[in-house]
Structures are given as C-alpha cells and as structure tokens.
Amino acid sequence: MACVSSAFVLFLLPFDDLGAMAATSADKSVDTGMYEKRRLLYESIALKSGLDWHFVAAIDQYERTMSRAHPKTRPISENAVSGVYVTESDWSGDLNPETNDSNPSSIRFFRGIGRDGSGDGVADRRKDEDALFSVAAQVAKQGSAEDDLAIGLWEYYHNTRAVQRVMQFVMLYRHFDRLDLSGNAFPLPLESTYSFRSTWGNSRGWGGKRIHEGTDIFANYGVPVKSTCYGVVEMKGWNAFGGWRIGIRDLNNLYHYYAHLSGFDKKIKMGDIVRPGQVIGYVGSSGYGRPGTQGKFPPHLHYGVYRDRGLVEWAFDPYPLLRRWEREELKSLKASKH
Template identity: 60%
Template sequence: MGKGAAWLVLASLLLAPVSDVTAKPASAAKPKETSAKEEIAARKQLYEKISMMTGVSWQRLAAIDQYERSMSKAKPKARPQLGETVGVFIEEEKWVGPLNPDTEDHTPLSIKWFNGIGRDGDGNGIVERTNDTDLLYSIVSKIAQYGLSEDDFAIGVWEYYHNHRAVKRIKQFTDIYTAFGKLNLYEHAFPLPVGDYYSYRSTWGTGRSWGGYRIHEGTDIFAPYGVPVRSTCYGIVEVKGWNPYGGWRLGIRDLNNYYHYYAHLQGYDKKLKIGDVVKPGQVVGWVGSSGYGKPGTQGKFPPHLHYGVYRDRGLVEWAFDPYPLLRSWEVAEQRRLRAKK
C-alpha cells in the first residue's frame, strides 16, 4: 500500500465515530441463576477488590451499593437493574458525558473527554454500563476524589447526590456493616417475644381523631405493660424520645432503607442511644401506653405497641402496611423455636 492510500485509511479511521472503531462488548449470555449466598459472596469479593484499588473500605463500598439498591427498589421503573449483582444505577447521559454524541460510547478516553463518570474498573479497555466492576468503581471514584476522611468522604457523597438523606444513609449503612463485619444482615424477628400473651390484626388505614383526623399508619400489637419490645432487624437507632402522638418512641433504620417505628413505649433500654447499632431480637424497650399529650402522658388507651414501617424514596418517606411482614416474621420465628425443641 502506498503512502497516499495509507493516509486515506488513517484519516477515515480518525474521522469515523468513536463507536465505529471501538470494539463493542459482546452481548452477554443469559446469566445463570445464583443463590442468595453465592450473590453475597460475589458482592463481598467485588467490594474487597475495589477497596484495594481505591483505598475505600469495603464497608463504605457496601453502603454505597446498598443505598443505590434501596433507591432502585423504591423506584424500579426509573432505575432498572444494570449490573448482575451490584445495585448501582447511573443515567446514560451521566455515564458517557452530557455532550457526548455517542450515547453508547465504551471508550475510556472519549468518555473522560466529555466529562462522563464511566470508568474502566476491570482493566479490559472497555467502559461498560452493565459491568458490575465498572459501575461500582465509577461511582466510588467520583465520590472518593474529595478524600477518604469521614468529613471529606461525606462531602463527596453530597457532591454526587446533592441530598442530605443520602449522606446520612450511607454513613448509617457503613456503621452497620462495620459493627457486624459481614454482608448477610437481613434476618428479622417479631417485635415481641413470640408467645400467646399478645394479639394483633391489620389496623392499617383506620381513622384516628386525636390531634386531628388522620389514618393509622401501622399495626397495633396489644400486650401487657412491661412486655419486652425487640428490634425486628439489623439496624441503627435513628430517633429516640417523646412524640405527642407516639409517646416514648424509637426509630430504627435498616439496610433496606426501611424506618421501623416503635411507639407508646413504657421506657427504653437505658444503655440505648441514637447511633447505636442493634440486631434482631435485641430488647430496645417495653410495651406501654404513653402518648397523646405532653411528655409523660400515660394511660389514655390500653397498653400496646404501635409498629410502623416507612420506606425512604430519596427525598420523602412513605408508610406501608407492616402486617404482612409481622405475620411472616412471627411464623418464621415460631418455626425456628419448634426446630430447637
């Protein structure tokens, strides 16, 4: 080939769209189904790998991934699953860069040129928005550029999400993972010791009049004064204190980004404070009849635990009926108790 012809070939390559000269990843074969245990092991392995690459602890990586997963579960249509095991969702425009003409760009240099956040995490020379390693590496690299100290990392989280809730949740999730040192933290317990001294039914949506008309956002579990109230989950104490409606109440945040609300308590475990990490079955307080008035008001209704669950959608929280969860946790715990006999 002469020099003139060679230059024509080179020029055509240089002028061609980036996507035409870059090898696109082959369409992935349908992934085989994996068990929950295998998925958790794969995630832990990925966190440890990216931790070595970035200097970010695996607990923080897990917290970011879990926060992303909780947002996708709350908004499944707006945030479809991209990877196989991680929960990270990054918009296409944000991934390749807002001014990038090639929305399916897979080239590291051009994505960086257009200020996209997509990065090649596994070193194969291709940036893939459906690749678990690339997804998690990209979001963590963006956040960690502000530093790895607690304050600097919080700034990075804020700059990425522009949402104070995200900063708080990722810190809370990191604390939970750090306290227990493992990922499999999804066991649950019934909020009272399983037995025959309590009663409950679905009371979701029934009317309430004290303090103005409102609906009942939870399930009332009636039991004698002083019956232990237990954490239903692995979580972190987010709220503790008096509420005119709920009396002495407690709020616990879990890794699904659910807020577990315990109201009308007689009192708390004295050692428990905001920011403490708890586990399923741990006693956090006792059944009472506090509430419907100023601090200390008692006895305006029979003793019971009001239990509610709220899901964080990023900017707001909404309640949903906890009765099905309570029934499933009660049955599961009854089975465990029978198996031990």
C-alpha cells in the first residue's frame, strides 16, 4: 500500500519542467481560506484518529508533495483540500470485485484501507475526509506514540525517506503551530557585494565528468549565508565536492543545498528548525579535496535545489527562484522605507 521505493536516484532537469515549477510555487498560491479549510479538516481527522493535528497535517503534506510530483499517476482535484491519493485496489482491497467499492463493511472484508471519515456511512476515496482519515487510521494502527507512528508510516509507505519526511514536517508544524510556512528569502544580504548568473548544466572539471547542479553566487569571504526557507537542517558537514555544506528540507519536500562555506553559524546543528533569512553559515571556497581544503576557486556560495519524488531525487535550475526572491526582497525593502 502506497509503496514508494527507498532507492535513491538523482536526476537533473531544466527548470522549465512544469512539474518543477509547480512544485516550487505551489504553496505561494494557497490563499488564507484554503489554509483555514485544511486546519479544520486536520483537527476533525485528529479527533477521529487520535493523532495530533500536526501529525495529520504532516501526512497530508507529504501526500500532497507526492501528488504534485506525480500528477499523471496521482491525479488530485484542483479544489481538493487534502493532497491524499489512494489507488482503487488499495482502497477497496486487492481481491474486491467492486473496484469502486464505497461500502465500509465490504471494503473491510476485502482488507481495503477505505474508511468513512465524514460519518455519512460511505467510504468515498474522492472525498477529503474519507481519504485522509483512511490513511491516518492505517498509520495509527501501531499506536499514537512517536515510535509507534514511525513504525506505522514505514508499514504504510515501505520507504524510510517517507518516514523521515513526515517526521520533519511534524517538527515544522509543531514548532510554528501554523500551516502557512511559504515565505522565502534571498540567501545573501542584499547590501553585500555579490554577482550571479545562470550556471545550470555547465561542465565541472574536478572529480570526473559531471555538470553543474545549481547557481554560483560570487561574494567575499565571510559574507553571511541565509536560509531561503522554513525548514529542517537535514545535513551539515564536509563533502569532497561541496566542502563545508549544509542541507535544509522544506515543507514542499525541496532540499536546499548550500556549499563551499567557510564555516557554519555556531548555533546551527542537524535537526534544527530554521526560518527564511536566518544566518546558517558564511561564504567561502571550501571543497575539491580532503576536509579543510580551501582556496581552489574564488569564494562563492553554490546554491542548489533538489525535489524528492519518492522514487528519485532530482535537481532543477534554482536561478529563476533566486532572481524572484531577490526582486521580492528589494521590493519589500523599498516599501519599508516609504
């Protein structure tokens, strides 16, 4: 059920891929009314399932990121409040002759996961309440303690990455206690001296034949590097290619990668929650060698973005995003001065 392989494969796609564009801008188009509808839905499902609403929200958000990444195989209505998608066979049961079964009793007999979450006596997989309650109930089968829920997530998704993502989203929702975490920031102070252009796909010379998977922002040593998003610090340390680097996962299931740093903010550690504009490190020229290697190229920030699709992780060109965040921040600064 909802089996997503834990195999990790990296794909590189140009930013004009429609799926990538939708993935990065989806939450910016969500209005306040939709967040209110989601919050009411999560609180309702929380009461019925015995789960914390933050946990219900995290499951739904992970499902939403998968539905956005696979719109052809996980079609969701544009007006849907929930992002959950369940196949007909999983919903009704593999041996159920009625593939569109909506009778809770017969679904249960054939061991389908479909449940009546709205209380109308019908288990309709196209209904937000029913779909989300059904998945939440599956995950909660082992119990409502944190470890039990992690086991429940594994048994539903059969994917350690899915378990990690949901638990990261739970952390974010609990920390901020709200659903709207869609703000962004440009990764360097606008008052600093910097320059960048699109370097997506350029060839790289060190470490074998490969292409550039992000945008280089050239700046002086020690210029603060800021988080571009609300997220969880997923990776921090040395990488032979990226030097001192840090990786942050946001609620859109995007992995923001900051490389070639001269150092990290002293308070930042793995598992920390960050917000847009928070300093996480400093521009440097580390990398292309053993831990501590510096100066093999001019100081700059390498910024990359990767999208988790469950089966694969793929990179796309972050240059348009950086330009947009730069413009938005400049516009906000000008408005604040008037």
